[in-house]
Amino acid sequence: MDEVRDYLGVLITVFLLVIFGRILLSFIPRPPVVGxxxxxxxxxxxxxxxxxxxxxxxxxxxxxxxLSPILGIIxxxxxxxxxxxx
Numbered sequence: 340m341d342e343v344r345d346y347l348g349v350l351i352t353v354f355l356l357v358i359f360g361r362i363l364l365s366f367i368p369r370p371p372v373v374g375x376x377x378x379x380x381x382x383x384x385x386x387x388x389x390x391x392x393x394x395x396x397x398x399x400x401x402x403x404x405x406l407s408p409i410l411g412i413i414x415x416x417x418x419x420x421x422x423x424x425x
Contacts, residue, residue, distance in 0.1 A: 344422055351419045354390075355412060361387050362408050387411075 361383040364370075371377045394407040394414075 340425075344425060347422050348419060351415050351422070354387075355415055357383060358387050358391070358408055358412060358415075361391075365405075 364380055364383055367380075370380045391405075391407045391411050394410045395405070398406050398410060400406070
């Protein structure tokens with residue numbers, strides 16, 4: 340059971356890092372058009388959109404501010420705490 344808990348903890352941590360990467364990439368004014376930079380941008384966007392899009396249904400973007408990553412990160416931290424206490 341400890342292996343499953345550790346695996347889920349690492350999986351949540353990696354997903355949190357990917358969300359933070361997407362947040363940092365959102366400060367780029369224009370996404371890259373071609374090359375490996377576009378592939379990196381697409382990776383961060385596509386691997387988190389399914390999760391953040393769920394929260395965006397409840398809290399739509401306010402002007403240019405998207406609060407869904409904040410809510411998503413909070414939920415992941417709570418889930419990680421619950422898993423750690425099992």
